[in-house]
Amino acid sequence: MPAPEPNSPSHAPDPALRDRFAAALDTLRNADAGAGGARPDPYPYADDLLARWAEPQRRYHTTAHLLAVLDHIDTLAEYAEDPDLVRLAAWFHDAVYRPDRSENEERSARLAERALSEAGLSDDRTREVARLVRLTTTHAAAPGDRNGAVLCDADLAILASGPEAYEAYQAAVREEYGFVPDADFRAGRAAVLEQLLALPGLFRTPYAVREWEARARHNLTAELTGLRTEGAEGAEG
Template sequence: MADLDVLRARFVRTLEAARGPAGGPDPDPYADDLLGRWQEPQRRYHTVAHLTAVLDHIDVLEKYAHDPDVVRLAAWFHDAVYLPDRSENEERSARLAERALPEAGMSAAKTAEVARLVRLTVGHDPADDDPDGQVLCDADLAILASPPSAYAAYTAAVREEYHFVPNDAFRAGRAAILRQLLDLPRLFRTPYGASEWEATARYNLTAELEMLSLPPDVPS
């Protein structure tokens, strides 16, 4: 289970570093608002555990980023609005960042960059000259390169979030997402992600897609 006090402290350090010597209001209320969002009851995969994992992966990849603290703030906001039955979660999360960060003391330029990065997680397809986008997207997709048991837990949690979707419709929708990911020339854009995660992630995605292609009554 994620340690909320540790997460809160991580947010405070990140916000203070990102907004610089000019400072701003107490970061704790902003951290608490975000942590409350990440603990909403409809979440099964997009939880504080996912947030923690993304932040940890950014720590691994930060040497590739232009502004690691802006990337970390984008991670905090990237699924801050999450309703499984809505399709505009990333846009609503970006707009939340655009409202909250200026109030918290962030510059207009850095706020705009956080929002841009959040919107980039819709397709996870950053440009070759976008190191911050590459780091965020790689960190968000790193779950795809998990060992078999962790990958199975991830897919089960995603299914739980979409419990209201009939099985056939879920399988078709999930398969479409997997194909979209597999069609990307590269899942991971940082050198570390490409060397350490790409092959395993493609194996996991392909195996899941093959399983979804089986008739539901065929044992897998």
């Protein structure tokens, strides 16, 4: 079962979080053939990303979510073709986030392309990270896309949380969309839940299918039922 994700923007990140970014980047840079010479310090890039993840408009998409996704990737690492590429994609996947905009994933992918190229990652690896970031727009990893499956499963793992953590997740998402009227939010959120429940499977890696699928579907179904009930009550009122 996934660990709860604290939702407060002020949630203090793991003191070693910066080291996790540096370790993933350095492992990949060292693996590139012919790597050598001076390379940019990874820590300023980590600090820039952490500042983005701590922006005040965030309530769910915070450093707590980043930390949870990284931990889930560690759990699923055996299924990835290159876990460190997936870890870098996690760092960038919501690095640009404005709840009132629809191009967050694309802008996050472009940030990854600029930053990782500057940081000395190879072109092929940088393109793969950017592809993975863009994949989180739909979470529709193709069959055989091992990196994509791990990132998408890790990002959606919150759906399989226990009751208290899932309730906190719902509240945080609603806070992020506080500018949307209740009726419009219920309709939009219900449409998202219906699309998810219509999928043949929410998760793709064997571990996630076994451990998370049933609980996630239960949570989504319960949330959808609640939204429909609130909508009916609002219409009667």
